[in-house]
Amino acid sequence: MSKPTIKSIEIKAANIPLNNPVIARIGTFSNWAFMTIEIKCSDNTTGKGYIGPYLIQYAPAIAMTMRELFKQFEGREIAPYQFFNEGMKSLSLLGRSGIALYALAGLDIAFWDAEAKVAGVPLCVHLGGSISPVKSYNSNGLWLKEPESLYDETLSLLNNGGFEIVKVRLGRPSLSEDLKAVENVRKALGAERLLLSDFNQGLSLPDAIMRLKGLDNEGLYWFEEPVVYHDFDAYKELRRRMNTPIMMGENFHGPDDAMRAMKDQICDFIMPDLMRIGGVSGWVKTASIAESFGIQVSTHLFPEVSSHLMRVTPTAHLLEWTDWAELILVEPYKIEKGHIVIPEVPGTGIEFKKEVLEKYKVEC
Numbered sequence: 001m002s003k004p005t006i007k008s009i010e011i012k013a014a015n016i017p018l019n020n021p022v023i024a025r026i027g028t029f030s031n032w033a034f035m036t037i038e039i040k041c042s043d044n045t046t047g048k049g050y051i052g053p054y055l056i057q058y059a060p061a062i063a064m065t066m067r068e069l070f071k072q073f074e075g076r077e078i079a080p081y082q083f084f085n086e087g088m089k090s091l092s093l094l095g096r097s098g099i100a101l102y103a104l105a106g107l108d109i110a111f112w113d114a115e116a117k118v119a120g121v122p123l124c125v126h127l128g129g130s131i132s133p134v135k136s137y138n139s140n141g142l143w144l145k146e147p148e149s150l151y152d153e154t155l156s157l158l159n160n161g162g163f164e165i166v167k168v169r170l171g172r173p174s175l176s177e178d179l180k181a182v183e184n185v186r187k188a189l190g191a192e193r194l195l196l197s198d199f200n201q202g203l204s205l206p207d208a209i210m211r212l213k214g215l216d217n218e219g220l221y222w223f224e225e226p227v228v229y230h231d232f233d234a235y236k237e238l239r240r241r242m243n244t245p246i247m248m249g250e251n252f253h254g255p256d257d258a259m260r261a262m263k264d265q266i267c268d269f270i271m272p273d274l275m276r277i278g279g280v281s282g283w284v285k286t287a288s289i290a291e292s293f294g295i296q297v298s299t300h301l302f303p304e305v306s307s308h309l310m311r312v313t314p315t316a317h318l319l320e321w322t323d324w325a326e327l328i329l330v331e332p333y334k335i336e337k338g339h340i341v342i343p344e345v346p347g348t349g350i351e352f353k354k355e356v357l358e359k360y361k362v363e364c
């Protein structure tokens with residue numbers, strides 16, 4: 001049985017203004033960098049995907065890397081997992097992380113979408129799973145703003161989609177300001193619901209020890225990325241000292257990093273990022289590793305593809321819901337009762353708003 005072959009690729013980049021700017025210790029973002037990837041097959045199937053590489057000025061470098069990698073697959077019968085493994089092998093000279101991995105991930109996401117479309121089923125079904133709503137938290141806010149403003153914002157995040165879980169960003173200049181922020185969110189949330197927290201790598205290890213100790217009895221469900229992502233020893237130290245579970249993973253570059261973190265037992269939960277983990281293929285590998293370590297897996301951004309992947313992740317935990325891609329998607333995924341709803345269409349079903357991509361276009 002022959003499968004369609006890979007014909008051509010179209011890559012676009014756009015810097016889209018966000019409705020609600022991101023204000024975190026890692027930086028303030030009023031725009032979000034998107035790169036869309038469309039791969040045409042010989043039977044006219046088009047596989048679609050997008051990545052968000054943060055720094056729009058690197059879009060041309062990523063696009064160039066993507067086009068170079070694409071040459072390996074052009075003209076061949078579609079085989080996403082095999083392509084990923086071959087791609088990773090070929091990246092050993094360039095490095096299995098950073099923009100080289102982002103480029104491969106972008107291709108991988110589009111290849112999988114195409115293959116699921118050829119099979120005529122949703123991506124999660126193509127991967128051997130089934131469609132069902134995925135438990136999510138509303139991550140569209142609670143940035144490092146005035147603590148007093150967070151009560152109202154929490155109520156609106158809960159009401160907008162029937163959510164029960166939210167995430168507050170922490171790492172303000174003083175502990176008392178962080179405590180005030182937690183208090184205001186908790187007041188709106190109620191005592192029983194889960195409250196997550198994220199420091200966006202903002203603290204040094206000594207400061208993190210002080211700050212996290214001061215917050216350790218606040219009933220937070222996790223402390224996310226208190227210190228720089230690459231200091232695994234610091235994470236281990238924090239995990240040893242704190243009662244609150246430690247969360248990390250959005251900065252794992254590929255399954256290699258995820259494997260090391262879990263093997264070294266430096267965190268309690270992980271939350272890989274679809275792009276940085278290496279797309280669908282990188283995610284599937286990581287989900288298997290997490291299962292063997294008995295570690296629960298949440299998602300980071302990219303709710304559309306990530307929701308499909310959660311349906312085949314044995315230790316699936318919570319999906320991070322952000323609406324940022326709504327700006328570029330014709331039919332954004334819907335939220336019902338705090339769960340993301342996977343549409344019953346082939347692939348992921350995403351279609352891009354051409355006029356928006358054109359309006360905020362960046363040459364790549």
Ligand SMILES: [Mg+2]
Nearest residue numbers: 198224225250
């Ligand atoms: Mg985070």
